[in-house]
Amino acid sequence: MRPTVHDIAAAAGVSLATVDRVLNQRPGVRHVTREKVETAIREIGYVRDVAAANLAKGRTYSFVFIVPASDNSFMHGLNAEVMAAVARSPVERTDIRTVEVPAFDPTALAAALDTLRTERPAGVALVATDAPEVRDAVDRLVQDGIPVVTVVSDLTGSQRHHYAGVDNIAAGRTAARLLGRFLGGAKGDVAVLAGSMLVRDHRERLEGFAAVMAEEFPGLSILPVIEGRDDPDMAHMLVSDALSKRDGIIGVYSLGAGNRGLIRALKEKSVDRALTVIAHELTDHTRTALLDGTIDAILNQDAGHEVRSAIRVLKAKADGLSVIDAQERIRLDIFLKDNLP
């Protein structure tokens, strides 16, 4: 049987109340007594029964998710996953609330974070916009003792406890190698469609992509990045234009969201030429395009995993427990026609 607080008390030769004071870091225990108890805890290998503890506390973890009000499939998917978590929340003793902030607006995000300092939730998850004021606001929350995790997009240099998202440099590198290998030894141009170079994940993906292209596939040259602002119509126009003007294009890497316009443009041009295309994010549109051959591979991050992982980590931090690192590593999914979920 698992040791309980009673066993510690007996082992340390103190009363239950003292053990409780030590365990919950309450005052009123002499230093030597405290050490005696701590030794006993270690020796008999006591681990607090979190379920019983939470029951006694009547605790519910109140978490806040801050998500950008972006109108693209990925953010919709992320939102849906947060909502699914909200639906499950009563069972898991969590009380999850979402806060929407304008996309790519550091000031608004920082303000939202500062509001939470007074609310003191048990944890905060946010899709970070990479800016100094956001970093500072996050650090203030952390200083206040509130667990903070970033989701999808990280915040380098901040004190956030955890990042639940993929390694975007690795994603870009992987895209480059896939594209390069799929193109065999062919020489030509590669078009890159991004949302905006102001967003950290997009910058990182491009960085990784360009690095591998330069190192390993000198026959392929990257054209100036097309910024489609994650907008289908804009992407359609820009990509159509590029394909018309440059017939040296043999490959496309779409590292942002809003692939609907890209796919439309590709289909229009596909009659006269064969292109190898790698895109990010599995949505209904990209899935269909992968199956009909318009896209050759999709790199994906599973929003559901990211949300669940963020919650697990926040819970663990709130309870002062450790997490299973391997379980919380968000993987880069590579989908071909054959391994779609």
Add this chain to the structure above:
Amino acid sequence: MRPTVHDIAAAAGVSLATVDRVLNQRPGVRHVTREKVETAIREIGYVRDVAAANLAKGRTYSFVFIVPASDNSFMHGLNAEVMAAVARSPVERTDIRTVEVPAFDPTALAAALDTLRTERPAGVALVATDAPEVRDAVDRLVQDGIPVVTVVSDLTGSQRHHYAGVDNIAAGRTAARLLGRFLGGAKGDVAVLAGSMLVRDHRERLEGFAAVMAEEFPGLSILPVIEGRDDPDMAHMLVSDALSKRDGIIGVYSLGAGNRGLIRALKEKSVDRALTVIAHELTDHTRTALLDGTIDAILNQDAGHEVRSAIRVLKAKADGLSVIDAQERIRLDIFLKDNLP
């Protein structure tokens, strides 16, 4: 606040004891009363607090993992993950025990399963060997009301509640497409190294691989399968031999374990020719080979995820709860040089 049993009792106009009888399917409740209580439960949306229930029951889930005594990296890894789960088990109110059975021995496996019928653990996880007697033994356990999940290798036609493993046909198909695309339009022979065609996962991988090869890459022809029994030395010998005899070989698919021998053989031959190689299972050896270019891609199943998923599912079944399907889908990892964990 979440409704409790007291709220149901009040709402249904019955006592706590009656509610308890209904909730735990104990006898002694008239049909009409039972329905009254059940209506109240639905109406106020009561969900049992599993943590409190397990605390009251003093319950610990006793699970049994049946793993084959195979001496290869993958099974060692799987074992390590089970051991890690055992180490965490006190915290999670689980008591996990492992049973080793000889590999590929249906009779021994069936016997081990039947032994468990008398023990009545709260759940059983097994790496299945695909044979009728195993299927029957599993069905007997299920009939006895014991949750059963298969791990890594499934058991078709059985009543097992869940399979925590990858879709091996999809894995084979994915390998074929990767290999085909990496080889560009080249024509030539493809060697396939398997452990044994008696193992279901290997058969399925080959099936998927052959299907896509036939459909999409008519220029590539698959040579007769080399069965290396997952043994490094045997694999080394057979692969060396094949590479010497057939210089039309331009691609290799290793769908089994024991890649050490394969890698050695490839390195010996790599001086005179370039081969494109896809292998299964990420181990120290395959990782090194991927990084140095001997292998071009690795398909992997994460043993840690499989074990944790199996435990989660068993727990949910034991508690009569539902699982989050998306979370329990074991994904096929595709690793290139750039996205190694």
Add this chain to the structure above:
DNA sequence: CCATTTCTGATGTACGTAAATCAGATTTTT
């Protein structure tokens, strides 16, 4: 050395559920 402060023990209640017991109320059987 007494008064005060700080520490420790003993005890009880609570969290939400499980499970047992016993008394009383129904229904069914004889």
Add this chain to the structure above:
DNA sequence: AAAAATCTGATTTACGTACATCAGAAATGG
């Protein structure tokens, strides 16, 4: 109509922990 069987209610204890209260012990200050 009485006896037996079945159902229902009330109450209690327990699970492991948190937290509060109060009394008494030990240490500290003056």
